[in-house]
Amino acid sequence: MSTLQRDSRTERAFLLMNEIMLGLIALVMLYPLVHTLAVSFSAGPAAEAGRVYIWPVGFQTTGWRFVVQDRMLHRAFLNSVYISVVGVAGSLAFTALFAYPLSRSYFTPRKAISLIVVISLVIRYPLIPYFLSIRSYGLMNNINVLIYTHLVIEFNLIIMRTFFQGLPDELEEAALMEGANHFHILTRIVLPLSKPVLATLALFFAVQYWNMFLHPLMFLRDADLMPIQIRLRQFIAQSAALQETVEAGVGRGSAQLNRRTIEAAVTIFATLPILMLYPFLQRHFVKGALLGSVKG
Amino acid sequence: MSTNVGTPTVPLQPVRTRRPRKRRSTTMRKHRMLYFMVIPGLVWFIMFRAIPMGGILIAFQDYNIFRGFLESEWVGLKHFRYLFQYQDFYRVFYNSMIIAIQEILIGFPAPIILALALNEVRRSAVKRSLQTVLYLPYFFSWVMIAALFFQIFSMNGIVNQIISAFGGDRVLLVQREWFFRPMIIISGLYRNSGYGTIIYLAAIAGIDPQLYEAAMIDGANRFQRILLITVPSILPTALVLLLLRIGGLMNFGFDRIYNFLTPMTFGVGDVFDTYVFRVGLTEGQYSLTTAIGLFQGFVAFGMVWVVNQMMRRQGGGLW
Numbered sequence: 001m002s003t004l005q006r007d008s009r010t011e012r013a014f015l016l017m018n019e020i021m022l023g024l025i026a027l028v029m030l031y032p033l034v035h036t037l038a039v040s041f042s043a044g045p046a047a048e049a050g051r052v053y054i055w056p057v058g059f060q061t062t063g064w065r066f067v068v069q070d071r072m073l074h075r076a077f078l079n080s081v082y083i084s085v086v087g088v089a090g091s092l093a094f095t096a097l098f099a100y101p102l103s104r105s106y107f108t109p110r111k112a113i114s115l116i117v118v119i120s121l122v123i124r125y126p127l128i129p130y131f132l133s134i135r136s137y138g139l140m141n142n143i144n145v146l147i148y149t150h151l152v153i154e155f156n157l158i159i160m161r162t163f164f165q166g167l168p169d170e171l172e173e174a175a176l177m178e179g180a181n182h183f184h185i186l187t188r189i190v191l192p193l194s195k196p197v198l199a200t201l202a203l204f205f206a207v208q209y210w211n212m213f214l215h216p217l218m219f220l221r222d223a224d225l226m227p228i229q230i231r232l233r234q235f236i237a238q239s240a241a242l243q244e245t246v247e248a249g250v251g252r253g254s255a256q257l258n259r260r261t262i263e264a265a266v267t268i269f270a271t272l273p274i275l276m277l278y279p280f281l282q283r284h285f286v287k288g289a290l291l292g293s294v295k296g
Numbered sequence: 297m298s299t300n301v302g303t304p305t306v307p308l309q310p311v312r313t314r315r316p317r318k319r320r321s322t323t324m325r326k327h328r329m330l331y332f333m334v335i336p337g338l339v340w341f342i343m344f345r346a347i348p349m350g351g352i353l354i355a356f357q358d359y360n361i362f363r364g365f366l367e368s369e370w371v372g373l374k375h376f377r378y379l380f381q382y383q384d385f386y387r388v389f390y391n392s393m394i395i396a397i398q399e400i401l402i403g404f405p406a407p408i409i410l411a412l413a414l415n416e417v418r419r420s421a422v423k424r425s426l427q428t429v430l431y432l433p434y435f436f437s438w439v440m441i442a443a444l445f446f447q448i449f450s451m452n453g454i455v456n457q458i459i460s461a462f463g464g465d466r467v468l469l470v471q472r473e474w475f476f477r478p479m480i481i482i483s484g485l486y487r488n489s490g491y492g493t494i495i496y497l498a499a500i501a502g503i504d505p506q507l508y509e510a511a512m513i514d515g516a517n518r519f520q521r522i523l524l525i526t527v528p529s530i531l532p533t534a535l536v537l538l539l540l541r542i543g544g545l546m547n548f549g550f551d552r553i554y555n556f557l558t559p560m561t562f563g564v565g566d567v568f569d570t571y572v573f574r575v576g577l578t579e580g581q582y583s584l585t586t587a588i589g590l591f592q593g594f595v596a597f598g599m600v601w602v603v604n605q606m607m608r609r610q611g612g613g614l615w
Contacts, residue, residue: 011518018416025410026429029486032444033432035454039447050452098337101330113334120345122543123597126589127569128576129351130344136364137343152340182329211437213551218577229439233555236443260447267443274435282428290498 040064040265044258062258063265073266075224076231079143083227084209084273087147091205092198094151095160100186102157103164114161121154131218141221146212153208156201163197164190200284203277210273232270239263355587361580375587384571385588392567392592395480395553403484404541407492408534412522414493415500430490441483442555446470449479471560479556480565495537499530535607543600568592 034054039047043058051057067073101107102114139145167190175185191198213229220226239259268275355375357368379385410430417423433441449455449469456466469475507525516524550569557565568588576585 008517014518015416015418018413019419019422022410022413022417022426026426029433029490030429031454032448032486036444036447048452050450050454050457053454094336094340097333098340101334104327104330106327107330107334109334113338116341116345120341120349123349123593125345125348126352126586126593127572128582128586128589129354130348131577132354132359132365132582133343133347133351149344152337152344176326182327182333186333207435211435211439213437213439213555214573218573229437232437232443233439236439236446236555239446263443264447267440267447271436271440278432278435279428282431285431286494290494 036264036267040261040268042261044261047260047264060261063261063263066258066262067265067269072223073228073231073269076226076228077269079225080210080228081273083143083146083212084206087150087209088202088205090147091151091153091156092202095153095157095201096186096191096194096198098152099157099160099164100182100190103161104182117154117157121158134219140219141225143220143225145219146209146215146227149215150205150208150212153205156204160194160197160201163194167193196284196287200287203281203284206277207274228270232266235263235266352586352590354583355590357583359583359586361582371583375584376591378584379587379591387563388566388568388571388588391564395477395567398477398481399484400538400541402481403488404538406485406489408496408530410489411493411496411500411530412526415497415526416518416522427490427493430493432490433487434491436487438483438487438549438551438555441487445479445483445556449475470556471558473561473564476556476561476565480553483556484552495533496530499533500526503529539600539603539607542603543596 031054035052038054038056039052040063041056041059041061042052043060044062046052046057102110102117104110134140134145134149139148171189172185175189180188211229212227213233216225216227216230220230351365354365354368356370356372357365358371358374359365359368414423414426414430417426436444447453451466451468455469460466470479503526507529508521511521511525550573553565553567553570554573557570572585572588575581
């Protein structure tokens with residue numbers, strides 16, 4: 001391209017400015033995370049006084065010691081691990097089972113069912129009737145309700161169906177000739193060929209389960225069933241309340257001394273799985289975002 | 297029609313009609329498993345989508361939890377009449393609309409601009425690291441994002457330090473009414489604008505390079521190429537995304553607002569989602585809040601319809 005016409009000087013200046021601008025945006029976006037990480041390892045008073053930026057001041061592990069010791073936090077973390085692991089497995093299996101018939105051109109009710117899926121993608125269910133029906137199924141205060149309600153996500157279902165449609169028919173025809181039934185074809189032929197889409201959707205489902213907030217708030221009552229996001233929210237709300245008392249001039253007790261480092265440590269802790277998996281997953285979610293756009 | 301004169305037409309007919317039926321029944325048998333496979337999914341859709349959708353009818357009832365749906369009294373449009381005389385309703389409606397409009401005006405173009413800028417980055421290592429950073433916040437929960445923002449905007453946070461460095465007074469921004477909407481918009485930009493570029497970058501990658509070559513031969517500079525080739529090429533993608541976005545506007549996302557709300561910002565921050573949650577679920581006013589949900593759905597549909605009509609006049613639109 002550049003052989004045709006060399007970039008003029010203003011254009012080169014523009015390219016450089018562009019990279020600098022984008023770099024600044026990226027730094028601004030990265031700052032809150034790095035800052036919070038630094039605060040989590042800082043001394044309470046330094047964090048409270050705003051002397052921490054991107055590196056810990058007065059290195060101290062009070063915040064993380066709290067994370068290691070707080071039983072309720074561990075419980076919440078394990079609850080989130082449970083719904084994420086079981087949820088991803090359940091959702092993938094359920095979605096695959098449902099997407100496969102919808103991808104077969106000779107499956108007669110295919111169009112009608114696909115229409116239902118698209119309609120429910122576009123028109124969102126109203127919250128209150130949704131709540132009342134699930135309560136009437138007796139699923140209140142049952143942690144599995146978080147999984148049952150997310151076995152299908154319409155968008156992911158459409159992605160998987162579209163992928164199945166793109167697989168070659170020959171293998172399936174051969175297997176049918178040999179007397180295999182469709183369930184065998186799905187588990188022995190289609191799914192092993194679908195690893196890319198399964199990885200992408202596993203990522204989407206996992207993030208969905210891990211970040212779930214409204215559903216546990218609606219359907220769970222017991223404190224020891226709550227997932228990590230609810231627990232994190234409680235910390236932040238407490239912290240905000242404490243900040244008000246500080247503002248009002250009420251004394252700075254020792255409980256308040258380290259609240260900021262504790263809050264920061266809990267925040268990072270609650271996001272740890274996502275932060276650790278993220279580097280390995282970028283390839284997959286870029287693919288997923290595009291898969292969805294094809295027939296989205 | 298038939299050219300085979302020698303054979304009588306009568307015995308042919310039953311064969312002709314019977315054959316398709318027979319083939320259909322064998323495909324039914326051969327593919328019977330497909331029908332079994334689809335059952336769990338259908339049951340799921342009935343339980344978690346169809347029945348809740350039908351539950352909209354309680355907007356026309358005085359729903360009573362002890363009597364249930366079948367026994368509750370039908371009251372027609374009572375709740376809708378009540379709504380329109382109700383101060384809170386207008387406040388919540390106004391708040392939802394303002395945030396929705398700001399979100400469209402700022403949140404929608406942001407990934408387009410970002411994608412255009414990213415596309416001009418020639419060094420692929422730089423581009424890849426920028427993308428890695430920009431996509432990350434999309435995977436954070438709103439609770440997490442609120443936590444990050446509360447750190448940044450606290451009394452001694454970096455924003456207040458910058459303000460006081462320029463001689464301003466420190467303010468607890470997260471509790472100021474005037475800052476609530478900007479904060480919601482900024483947090484949306486933070487989370488979504490990077491990830492939103494993926495689809496536009498793909499659209500840009502799909503543009504025929506010959507267009508650029510031709511433009512360069514004609515002497516178009518870089519800005520002209522962006523403005524006259526790249527932008528028009530991604531416009532169809534942008535319009536479809538705009539339409540989908542408008543459809544999702546009124547149900548804006550409960551998590552996003554709820555996690556930033558404080559008692560001080562209730563006046564400007566209370567939107568349909570948070571109001572329905574609070575009044576419906578915690579105060580138990582099921583019928584009234586279902587009526588609000590229905591109203592919300594109609595508004596969203598109306599907006600999509602209007603925008604779609606406008607696009608159709610320009611030769612686009614989804615339907």
